[in-house]
Amino acid sequence: MALEANIEHVHDMKKIMAYPILSTPALVINEKLACSGKVPSADEVRAYITSALAQ
Amino acid sequence: MAGNVAQRTEKSIWNGQSYRRILTLVLGLGLWGLVYYWLQPAADFVTFRVLGLAADSHLGSSVAFFLYDAPKVMMLLVLVIFGIGVIRSFFTAERARSILAGKREFVGNITAASLGIVTPFCSCSACPLFIGFVETGIPLGVTLSFLIASPMINEVAAVLLYGMFGWRIALIYVVTGLFIAILAGWVIGRLKVERYIEGWVLERRNSAGEVAETAMSFEDRVKYGLNAVKEIVGKVWPFLLGGIAVGAIIHGYIPDGMLAALMGKAAWWSVPAAVIIGVPVYSNAAGIFPVIQALIEKGAALGTALAFMMAVVGLSLPETIILRRVLRWQLLAIFVGVVAVGIVAVGFLFNAIL
Numbered sequence: 001m002a003l004e005a006n007i008e009h010v011h012d013m014k015k016i017m018a019y020p021i022l023s024t025p026a027l028v029i030n031e032k033l034a035c036s037g038k039v040p041s042a043d044e045v046r047a048y049i050t051s052a053l054a055q
Numbered sequence: 056m057a058g059n060v061a062q063r064t065e066k067s068i069w070n071g072q073s074y075r076r077i078l079t080l081v082l083g084l085g086l087w088g089l090v091y092y093w094l095q096p097a098a099d100f101v102t103f104r105v106l107g108l109a110a111d112s113h114l115g116s117s118v119a120f121f122l123y124d125a126p127k128v129m130m131l132l133v134l135v136i137f138g139i140g141v142i143r144s145f146f147t148a149e150r151a152r153s154i155l156a157g158k159r160e161f162v163g164n165i166t167a168a169s170l171g172i173v174t175p176f177c178s179c180s181a182c183p184l185f186i187g188f189v190e191t192g193i194p195l196g197v198t199l200s201f202l203i204a205s206p207m208i209n210e211v212a213a214v215l216l217y218g219m220f221g222w223r224i225a226l227i228y229v230v231t232g233l234f235i236a237i238l239a240g241w242v243i244g245r246l247k248v249e250r251y252i253e254g255w256v257l258e259r260r261n262s263a264g265e266v267a268e269t270a271m272s273f274e275d276r277v278k279y280g281l282n283a284v285k286e287i288v289g290k291v292w293p294f295l296l297g298g299i300a301v302g303a304i305i306h307g308y309i310p311d312g313m314l315a316a317l318m319g320k321a322a323w324w325s326v327p328a329a330v331i332i333g334v335p336v337y338s339n340a341a342g343i344f345p346v347i348q349a350l351i352e353k354g355a356a357l358g359t360a361l362a363f364m365m366a367v368v369g370l371s372l373p374e375t376i377i378l379r380r381v382l383r384w385q386l387l388a389i390f391v392g393v394v395a396v397g398i399v400a401v402g403f404l405f406n407a408i409l
Contacts, residue, residue, distance in 0.1 A: 013182050013380050014255060022148035022187040023180035037148060037175070 001049065030055075076274060089110035091130055096191065098123035118305030125299050128218045129292065133284055134288065135214045140283030143175040144276040148184055150174075155193050160244050162198035168236035171204025172229075174284075178206060185381050190259045196244020202378075203394055204236035207369035211291060212340035219302075219348055227405065228361060232369070235397035242393050251386035291341035298344045305349040311366040318355035325359050330395050333366025343367045359408050362402030370394055 005053055019026065019033050026036035027048065034040075034048040101122055103107050108115030151170040158166055176184065181202060188198040208229055217225035249257075271279070318325045336343075343364055350360045370391060379387060 002305055017183060017186050017259065020187075021183050022152060023176065037180070 001046065003049070060407065071398055073274065076277070080277065087130065087134060091127070093231065094127050094130075098126075103330070113307045113309075117303045120306045121299060121303035124303065125296055128215060128295060128299060129288070130233055131214045131218050132211065132288055132295070133289075135210060135279040136284045136287050139173075139210050140280030142173055143274050143283070144271055144279040146170065146174045148174060148176065148180070148187070152188055152191060155188065155197060155201070156191050158193075160194055160196060161241060164196060164200040164237045164241045164244070167193075167197045167200040168204040168233050169239065171201040171236060172208045174201075174205070176205045178371065178377065181374055181377050182381055185378065186256050186259065189256060194244055197239045197254065198240075199243050200236050201391060203239055203369070206234060206371060206374065207223065207236055207365060207394075208232040209340045209368050211287065212344070212364065212368055215295075215340060215344045216331075220351070224290075224357070224361075228364075231361070231401045231405075232365065233400060235365070235369075235394065239390075239393045239397050243270050243389060248386050248389060251308025251383040251389075253381050253383060256381050257401070294341040295344075297350075298341060302344075302348045302352075306352065310353075318350060318359050320358075320406045322358040323403075323406075325356070326362050326406065328398050329359050329363035329402065330366040330399050333363045334370050334395060335372060335393065336367050340364075340368050356406045358402040358405030358407075360407060365398045365401070366395065369398070 016024070016026070019028055021033065021036045021038035025039060027034045027045070029048055029052040033053065034052065035044070038046070048053060062386065098119055100113060102119040103110055106118065108118055110116070110119070151167075151174045155163060155167055184199060185202065188201070213225050213229055216228050250344065266374060318329070347360050347364050350363070375387060375391060378390075382390070
């Protein structure tokens with residue numbers, strides 16, 4: 001995947017809780033929660049990004 | 056007719072590959088049972104025949120203990136972590152929240168503590184979980200029941216207790232852990248201390264959005280269980296082997312009853328002392344276990360040893376520090392205090408009845 005992306009690691013609890021997250025770690029793509037509570041595999045991340053781009 | 060249709064659709068989902076995987080699973084479990092059954096004779100054979108050690112010598116008794124216990128505990132651990140992993144794949148924090156939403160306090164505490172056992176949860180998620188529960192209107196005490204039960208009833212500790220002391224003590228540990236979580240959460244709920252939750256958390260109330268859940272197939276759940284085994288057993292095995300080695304040395308060399316005067320039933324103050332020492336000490340269940348075993352075997356009362364273990368495993372300093380972000384220190388102190396009192400009570404109870 002050759003994409004220009006801005007990746008940010010968020011530690012601030014208040015910022016984290018701006019998303020509907022119950023367990024960490026969580027992944028947010030384009031301000032939408034993609035997954036939480038687990039470390040997704042590379043394939044899963046690819047699928048998340050693809051579906052986020054399709055929207 | 057309707058049944059036939061249902062069967063046919065199910066067949067199309069269960070293809071040959073699924074059958075083969077299930078067969079592998081069943082065969083694996085059978086093999087597990089067979090090996091487990093032959094562990095004791097194999098350990099004795101290696102110690103007394105192959106190594107030629109005398110059964111009544113210090114060394115012989117230590118080596119036989121280690122050769123039997125180490126594989127036994129590892130095998131139990133793999134099986135139980137796998138089983139719990141599969142069960143946990145049915146539960147998510149989101150599902151726990153939707154089950155708890157709208158529950159009244161007492162029933163809510165019981166449900167929350169039970170869900171705390173089966174919901175996969177790491178103490179690093181204590182904050183988002185706390186906020187997520189409270190903002191949907193789940194009472195503070197019910198939320199805390201969940202947060203207490205989750206680390207208190209530790210599956211690794213339960214397996215170790217079963218492996219070393221039998222199912223009765225493992226059951227006592229699980230049931231009393233559940234009891235403390237229910238009661239401590241309920242007591243804190245009665246105290247009406249919501250004002251000690253950090254302000255920014257309360258401002259968010261009722262703003263929770265629904266989170267979509269993804270469906271899992273049976274194979275996904277098996278995979279989830281195997282991942283749990285890889286992760287947890289991979290993390291604890293060095294502690295475990297080290298711990299069992301220490302336990303084996305104590306088993307062979309230290310005279311029985313040595314600790315009876317200090318930590319026996321007669322010394323009532325040893326229960327609160329064990330909890331006071333145990334709260335700031337933080338260790339995983341595997342690391343603390345050799346200590347517990349040594350204490351019990353050499354004359355410490357069971358209630359005292361269990362209280363120590365619960366204080367170490369259930370009340371951890373890192374989790375308390377994490378929770379400080381959402382709870383003011385007054386509430387945090389009440390939280391630690393109520394749970395500690397509960398653990399002391401359990402210690403006394405078991406010293407009295409066992």
